[in-house]
Amino acid sequence: MSKLHLPKITFWQTVVAIIFMAGAYAAFSRFALGFQQSTHLTDAQPWGLWVGLGTLCGVGLSAGGFAIAAAVYLLGFERYRQVVRAAVLLSFLGYLSVIVGMMYELGLPWRIWHPIVMWNRHSVLFEVSWCVMLYTSVLAFEFSPSLIEKIPLPRLRKLYLRLHHHLLIALVLVGAILSSLHQSFLGGLYLLAKGKLDPLWYSSYLPTLFYLSAVPAGLAATLMAVFLCNRSLKTRVDPAILSEMSQIIAPLLYLYALLRFTDIVTHGVAGYLFQWREETLLFWVEIGLFVIAPVALLSRARVRNSPQALYGTCSMVVMGFMANRLNVSITAFQTTSGVYYVPKWTEFALSLATVTAAAVAFHYAVRYLDILPRTVPEPTWTANDPATA
Amino acid sequence: MGRTKAILIDITKCIGCKSCEAACKQIHGFPPESNGELSPTTLTVVEQHAIGQSEDRFVRRLCMNCQDPACASACLVGALKKTDLGPVTYEASKCIGCRYCIVACPFSVPRYEWSKLAPTVKKCDMCYARQAKGQQPACVEACPVQASISGWRDELLEEAQRRILADSKYVKHIYGSEEVGGTSVFFLSDVPFEKLGFKLVPAQAMPILTANALGDIPTVVLVGGGLLAGLYWITNRRKLVAQAEGVDIAQVTGEKESHHV
Numbered sequence: 001m002s003k004l005h006l007p008k009i010t011f012w013q014t015v016v017a018i019i020f021m022a023g024a025y026a027a028f029s030r031f032a033l034g035f036q037q038s039t040h041l042t043d044a045q046p047w048g049l050w051v052g053l054g055t056l057c058g059v060g061l062s063a064g065g066f067a068i069a070a071a072v073y074l075l076g077f078e079r080y081r082q083v084v085r086a087a088v089l090l091s092f093l094g095y096l097s098v099i100v101g102m103m104y105e106l107g108l109p110w111r112i113w114h115p116i117v118m119w120n121r122h123s124v125l126f127e128v129s130w131c132v133m134l135y136t137s138v139l140a141f142e143f144s145p146s147l148i149e150k151i152p153l154p155r156l157r158k159l160y161l162r163l164h165h166h167l168l169i170a171l172v173l174v175g176a177i178l179s180s181l182h183q184s185f186l187g188g189l190y191l192l193a194k195g196k197l198d199p200l201w202y203s204s205y206l207p208t209l210f211y212l213s214a215v216p217a218g219l220a221a222t223l224m225a226v227f228l229c230n231r232s233l234k235t236r237v238d239p240a241i242l243s244e245m246s247q248i249i250a251p252l253l254y255l256y257a258l259l260r261f262t263d264i265v266t267h268g269v270a271g272y273l274f275q276w277r278e279e280t281l282l283f284w285v286e287i288g289l290f291v292i293a294p295v296a297l298l299s300r301a302r303v304r305n306s307p308q309a310l311y312g313t314c315s316m317v318v319m320g321f322m323a324n325r326l327n328v329s330i331t332a333f334q335t336t337s338g339v340y341y342v343p344k345w346t347e348f349a350l351s352l353a354t355v356t357a358a359a360v361a362f363h364y365a366v367r368y369l370d371i372l373p374r375t376v377p378e379p380t381w382t383a384n385d386p387a388t389a
Numbered sequence: 390m391g392r393t394k395a396i397l398i399d400i401t402k403c404i405g406c407k408s409c410e411a412a413c414k415q416i417h418g419f420p421p422e423s424n425g426e427l428s429p430t431t432l433t434v435v436e437q438h439a440i441g442q443s444e445d446r447f448v449r450r451l452c453m454n455c456q457d458p459a460c461a462s463a464c465l466v467g468a469l470k471k472t473d474l475g476p477v478t479y480e481a482s483k484c485i486g487c488r489y490c491i492v493a494c495p496f497s498v499p500r501y502e503w504s505k506l507a508p509t510v511k512k513c514d515m516c517y518a519r520q521a522k523g524q525q526p527a528c529v530e531a532c533p534v535q536a537s538i539s540g541w542r543d544e545l546l547e548e549a550q551r552r553i554l555a556d557s558k559y560v561k562h563i564y565g566s567e568e569v570g571g572t573s574v575f576f577l578s579d580v581p582f583e584k585l586g587f588k589l590v591p592a593q594a595m596p597i598l599t600a601n602a603l604g605d606i607p608t609v610v611l612v613g614g615g616l617l618a619g620l621y622w623i624t625n626r627r628k629l630v631a632q633a634e635g636v637d638i639a640q641v642t643g644e645k646e647s648h649h650v
Binding site for chain 2: 033034169191
């Protein structure tokens, strides 16, 4: 008797399917019913989860691509060449998810092209939109060889890769500058919220603080992605490289904390650090996760030399970073606006579905393209390995 | 900027009849209902504030039409604009719905049509279309007691100053003369402004806050670009020297064998 071979449905496939179904309903409610039905946004809280999580965290956590590309191609850190493709891919998918997020965050998304022809050079958001457009194009170009080299047309392949080689250095340099500009200008957006934003977050150094926090957070996110690939996708990145990356993250976190606290003291708002308020509590949660715990952990060789422990530490950095962006964009407004915003479930669902789509795309790209060094032969389309679901 | 138009609102004269509200709704074709707050169909509203036991003051809320508006500097497509005549106008056909103007407004005035499928921003523009034709704003024209008057900004400031000097009941401040670098809507009051729900806003014009950051762009591009290019030159030079000396580049940089580009 012959046995029917159906592909096994794994746990993660089920989770992803549920997330996509919830996201599909949320997208329906956003576009067919409008903001009022799909969000808890109000005039007092006009930017919510889709900006705080989708845009601010999405762009910030995608900072690893420019940082590692610049380190490898411009500064000669050849050791990191192993992970540069993964870092660029992660950033590229991160920016694509931000752009997809814009399609439901904007009230009139079919006019998303307007900033290309309608200019206001006094607007920080105008600069951000141009930087994001240009940098996403740079990332697409940086990533393109991974796809092009799979095209079975040797001459076209060779021609393209030669062109790519000639332009790469210049574009990595341009990408680093574009990234530095818009990573900081995302913080610059909130300079206009003077008097609305809680004193523990409002600062004239918001652009610098956003930049200095995005780089270590982006590196931590890249490290996490590489760890997961090593664990589940049979890639073979030298664990020593992850350990070295973590040694860059720690000093960057120090630098950030130094500026953050100096800034709080010189702005004369240090008193808020020790008041019994919700904001102060959230501030310490943010600083504890983003700086204090990771710096303490990374100072131990045992943590640095254990990929699992590094993964855990980096997830703290990422969570602390997300806490910071959500504090700036949501909780730091609550006292002055008098409105306690809690996102509606459809807001969570749509954000989660967007991030999940990026993660699924990353998964398949690592499986079927040459993104990271490998140990085993490439899986075939009929492969049925629960670990790679 | 030449002479600009403004509105002067004397809180001591307002009787709370809400004729301004009704006139505003009528001219825009909005439904007459109001929940007592600014909304996409209520661009000006009369708020009642209790002072002591039996006394009330009526305060109109509307867009302040700032001289150097935060919203106009925030708007990435330039849909919001400070006109030469004074009003801050909104061109709905440009708007992409990012809502940064609502985040940026120090007075929390702009309203968004959250319930619509193609939502736009709504706010008072001091009846720009009417004023351009030499008419008064609808709310001013409707005011039966001249609590709201309109005219040239400099003349209204002088008038406000005159009233303050002539009568000691007034608070010695024209709200809007200096707030966020000056607005086009002024208030006079005999009760401290903070007791009437007026916001304590920064004295400086808001766009300066971001102009400084934007001014750093050329520095970032030149210094950052120069630095990175210089570092690349050094990196590349080291490789070339190593190659010329016949040393394996992998030994110099510690590069491991890799199939990557």
